[in-house]
Amino acid sequence: xxAVLKSEKLSKWYGNVLGISDINLEIGSxxxxxxxxxxxxKSTFLKIAAGQLKPKIGSLKIFGEEIFGNPGxxxxxxxxxxxxxxxxxxSGWQFILLLARLHGFAGHEAEARSEKALLTVGLLxxxxxxxxxxxxxxxxxxxxxxxxxHEPEILMLxxxxxxxxxxxxIKIMQLIKEYGKQGRTVIVSSHILPxxxxxxxxxxxxxxxxxxxxxxxxxxxxxxxxxxxxxxxRCPEPRQLAQKLIGSDFVLSVDFDKDGRTLTVKTSQRxxxxxALMGLIVTDKLAVEEITSPDDNLQAVFDYLIGK
Amino acid sequence: MKKQSVLPVIFASFFKSGFKxxxxxxxxLLSLIPVVLMLIMRVMETAGSLRGGGAADFFAKATLVLYFxxxxxxxxxxxxxxxxxxxxxxxxxxxxxxxxxxxxxxxxGKYLADFLQAFLLVGSxxxxxxxxxxxxxxxxAAAWEELGLFLGTALxxxxxxxxxxxxxxxxxxxxxxxxxxxxxxxESVVQYFPGVTQKFTIIHWIKSLLPVPPGEGGFLIFHxxxxxxxxxxxxxxxxxxxxLFLAVFIFERKEYILSDNA
Numbered sequence: 001x002x003a004v005l006k007s008e009k010l011s012k013w014y015g016n017v018l019g020i021s022d023i024n025l026e027i028g029s030x031x032x033x034x035x036x037x038x039x040x041x042k043s044t045f046l047k048i049a050a051g052q053l054k055p056k057i058g059s060l061k062i063f064g065e066e067i068f069g070n071p072g073x074x075x076x077x078x079x080x081x082x083x084x085x086x087x088x089x090x091s092g093w094q095f096i097l098l099l100a101r102l103h104g105f106a107g108h109e110a111e112a113r114s115e116k117a118l119l120t121v122g123l124l125x126x127x128x129x130x131x132x133x134x135x136x137x138x139x140x141x142x143x144x145x146x147x148x149x150h151e152p153e154i155l156m157l158x159x160x161x162x163x164x165x166x167x168x169x170i171k172i173m174q175l176i177k178e179y180g181k182q183g184r185t186v187i188v189s190s191h192i193l194p195x196x197x198x199x200x201x202x203x204x205x206x207x208x209x210x211x212x213x214x215x216x217x218x219x220x221x222x223x224x225x226x227x228x229x230x231x232x233x234r235c236p237e238p239r240q241l242a243q244k245l246i247g248s249d250f251v252l253s254v255d256f257d258k259d260g261r262t263l264t265v266k267t268s269q270r271x272x273x274x275x276a277l278m279g280l281i282v283t284d285k286l287a288v289e290e291i292t293s294p295d296d297n298l299q300a301v302f303d304y305l306i307g308k
Numbered sequence: 309m310k311k312q313s314v315l316p317v318i319f320a321s322f323f324k325s326g327f328k329x330x331x332x333x334x335x336x337l338l339s340l341i342p343v344v345l346m347l348i349m350r351v352m353e354t355a356g357s358l359r360g361g362g363a364a365d366f367f368a369k370a371t372l373v374l375y376f377x378x379x380x381x382x383x384x385x386x387x388x389x390x391x392x393x394x395x396x397x398x399x400x401x402x403x404x405x406x407x408x409x410x411x412x413x414x415x416x417g418k419y420l421a422d423f424l425q426a427f428l429l430v431g432s433x434x435x436x437x438x439x440x441x442x443x444x445x446x447x448x449a450a451a452w453e454e455l456g457l458f459l460g461t462a463l464x465x466x467x468x469x470x471x472x473x474x475x476x477x478x479x480x481x482x483x484x485x486x487x488x489x490x491x492x493x494x495e496s497v498v499q500y501f502p503g504v505t506q507k508f509t510i511i512h513w514i515k516s517l518l519p520v521p522p523g524e525g526g527f528l529i530f531h532x533x534x535x536x537x538x539x540x541x542x543x544x545x546x547x548x549x550x551x552l553f554l555a556v557f558i559f560e561r562k563e564y565i566l567s568d569n570a
Contacts, residue, residue, distance in 0.1 A: 014565065050406055054563045069560065074408040083566060085399035089328040094321070101317040102407040146403065 002028055004154055004185045005049060009058035012044055019044035020209040022058070027187060027204075031180035033196035033217075034189035036206035042189040043082055045206070046158045049187070050079040062154065075103070078152035080143050082159045088132035092123050092142055095131060096149060103150040117149035120175065122168060136163040144172065154185040161195055173199050228252055229270045233277070234290040238263040241288075244280050248273075261289075314409050318417025326425050331390070335383055335426075339433040342374045346437040367441035372458075376514055380430060380465045381495065385487040387422040388473030391415065392559060393481060399566045412556040415478070419552065423470050430462050454519060461517045464544040468510050471551035478558040507535070510547065516540040 003026035012019040020041040034042045047053045048060050051067040051074075060067065067073055087095055096117055100110040118124045121141035131139065140163050147155060157176070161169050176199050179186050190196050196203055197217060205212040235241055242254045242263050250269040257264065267273040280286050326332055349366045352358040392415070395401035404414045438458065442451045472490075476483035499506045499515075506512045516534035535543070 050402075052402060052405065052563075053565070068563075069411075071405075071408045071410055074406055077406070079402070079406045081399075081402045081566075083399040083402070085402070087325060087398075087400055087403075089325050094325075098317065098321045099403060099407060102314055102404070102409050104314070104408060 004028055005060070005062050005187070006064075007045075007048075007058065007060040010045075010048065010055050010060050011057040012048060012053060012055055018209045019053075020048075020206075023209075023211055025204065025211060025214070027185060029180075029183050029185050030202060031176060031186040031188060031200035033200045033203040034187060034206060035191070035193065035196050035203050036189075036212075037191050040191075040206045041209040042191075042206050043158055044209075046079070046156050046187065046189060050077065050081075050156055075150065076153045078147035078150065078155045080147040080155075080157040080160050082162070084136060084139055084163075086131045086134075086139055086142060089130065091128050091130055092118065092134065092138075093127035095142065096127075096145055099146050100149050105150070113149050117145040120148065121145045122171070137165055137168065140164055141168060141172075148175075148179075152184070155179055155187070157186070157188045159189055159191075161190065161192075228266050228268050229273075229293060230264055230266050231270070231273065232257075232262055232264045232290075232292045233288055234262045234292075235286065235288045236261065237286065241280070241286055244284065244286075245276070248276055250276075315413050315417050315420075318404075318409075318414060319420045321421075322418050323421035323424060326421055331386060332425065332429075335386070335429055339379060339383070339429045342371050342379070343433050343436045343440070345374075346371060346440040350440045350443065364441045367437060371437050371441070372518065375430065375434060375462065376465060376518070377496075377511065379433075380462060381469050381491040383426045383430060384466050384469030385473050385484065385491060387426045388419075388470035389477035389483040389487055391418045391422055391474050392478045392564075393483065396481065396564055396566065401564055402566065411560045415474070415556055415559045416552075419470070419474055419555070423466060426466050426470060427463060430466060431459055434458060434462060457517070457519055461514060464517070464541065464548070465510070465514045468513075468544045468548040468551070471548040471555065472510070475551045475555035475558060478555045478562065510544070513540040513543045513547075517544075 005025070005027040007023050007025045010023040010025075011021045013021075018041075023041075023045065034045065036042050044053065048055055049062065049067065051070065054068050062073060063076065065073055067077075087098075090098070093114065096114040097110060100114045100117075105113055115124065118127050121144050123138060123141055123145065126134070126138065131142065134142065140160070144157070144160055147157065155176075160176075161172060164172060173195075176186055176188060180200065188196065188199060201217040202215070203217050204214045233241065238256060238261060242256070242265075245251050245265060246254055250267050250272045252266040252268055254266075255264045256262070265273065277288075277291075281288055346363065346367060349358060349363040353363045392401075395404065405411065435455070438455050439446070442448075442455075445451045473483065473487050476486055480486070495509050495511045499509050499511055513535065517537055517540050534540075
């Protein structure tokens with residue numbers, strides 16, 4: 001793998017608060033998922049990679065060059081920040097066109113690129129509306145448009161799917177995968193495992209500012225799957241469902257909630273459990289109203305993995 | 309790829325969007341206060357309830373004070389110190405620092421946009437005041453020369469003050485507080501100190517350019533003779549350039565943390 005991004009002993013802290021510590025990482029072309037609970041250090045890492053912050057110790061280089069104070073590199077880099085921020089007095093079109101021009105595109109080319117970027121994220125029809133009138137999801141898509149309008153070689157996306165509706169979530173995931181297929185480097189951060197899983201198999205787990213694991217998702221999945229997951233199921237007949245599930249080897253315990261309509265199952269093998277549950281729903285025609293997993297938030301998984 | 313210079317792009321974009329900002333509307337109202345006062349004086353003089361030349365006197369005494377000791381420093385403070393801080397508060401700085409543009413170009417583009425906006429506000433108000441005060445002598449070339457001098461001095465004053473406050477804004481988050489202390493503390497008090505201490509204020513060099521002899525006009529009482537005009541122009545220009553250089557120096561090197569860090 002030829003490293004596009006390389007960090008060595010990278011550390012950053014804010015006063016007494018640790019951001020990231022001793023991160024050694026090489027990222028090549030394709031999609032890399034940066035996965036970790038909130039406050040793990042994902043955004044700090046991406047902000048250093050995007051030249052927004054300076055490393056306290058160590059270095060981070062992109063294409064072999066330091067990034068802070070090196071604006072020329074941004075011809076090759078696209079960055080979608082996590083903050084919900086924009087120039088609210090501008091329209092979506094003015095905002096994207098400004099950025100296209102700041103990327104050095106002039107005249108018709110700037111307009112064509114702005115139009116293409118807005119079309120890609122589905123905002124072309126709303127381009128003349130002021131940004132302050134956009135919904136959260138639209139502003140998120142606008143940020144994404146700002147990061148891809150110059151078709152960068154390396155795209156860094158900080159929680160790009162936050163607040164986006166399911167339809168656009170799928171489209172954006174497809175866009176990211178398309179970028180990866182083109183041989184570009186995409187680094188995408190999230191605290192939601194299934195999100196990352198659906199885009200890439202190459203992930204980096206970050207926790208408490210350190211790299212906890214790195215590599216193919218299947219290996220990391222093995223670690224995660226050994227964690228007993230909790231899954232809550234709301235249905236009209238929770239006791240009937242519990243009766244069917246309790247005999248399975250991978251079900252460790254079943255609890256009923258006070259409302260009498262929800263049962264929480266603890267399982268050692270999440271995938272097997274879901275297969276079995278789907279089977280029951282189809283064959284026994286069991287009605288299920290809602291399935292939620294408190295463990296979708298990675299914090300619980302990390303706590304388990306580090307032995308808390 | 310067709311390239312274009314980005315300084316005019318930044319300037320034009322922020323100049324245009326600046327007029328839509330709420331603060332600009334507030335400043336437009338603020339800059340109209342002397343105009344309204346001046347018009348009242350003119351009407352009173354015309355109606356005979358103010359002695360002849362009273363409006364012109366008011367312009368020389370009160371209006372100049374309002375502009376040079378209050379409006380210009382305040383406008384420069386709010387425009388200058390928000391050039392960087394507004395981007396931090398709105399978390400929009402990231403868009404200007406993740407494009408292939410030097411930070412100095414970003415800062416200078418925004419500075420020029422804000423400076424021109426502030427000058428348009430001050431200049432148009434000043435022009436209206438001048439017209440109201442000098443309506444009886446508009447055919448007199450000396451009156452227009454005087455206007456040119458006032459506007460030129462206002463331009464230099466805005467340039468110097470706003471460059472200072474841009475540097476302060478690039479350096480610290482709460483620069484407005486420091487700026488208020490500077491305008492109403494340092495600038496107001498030190499100018500009345502004996503000796504050459506008053507030369508450490510910006511207002512000393514501004515006053516030195518105004519064509520009112522010492523002893524006339526309430527705020528223009530000097531313990532020290534005004535400095536020569538050329539020296540004053542050079543001082544204001546030099547100080548403005550120095551502050552601007554300082555602002556660029558800080559902005560290019562400083563790391564700005566936009567929010568809670570995850």
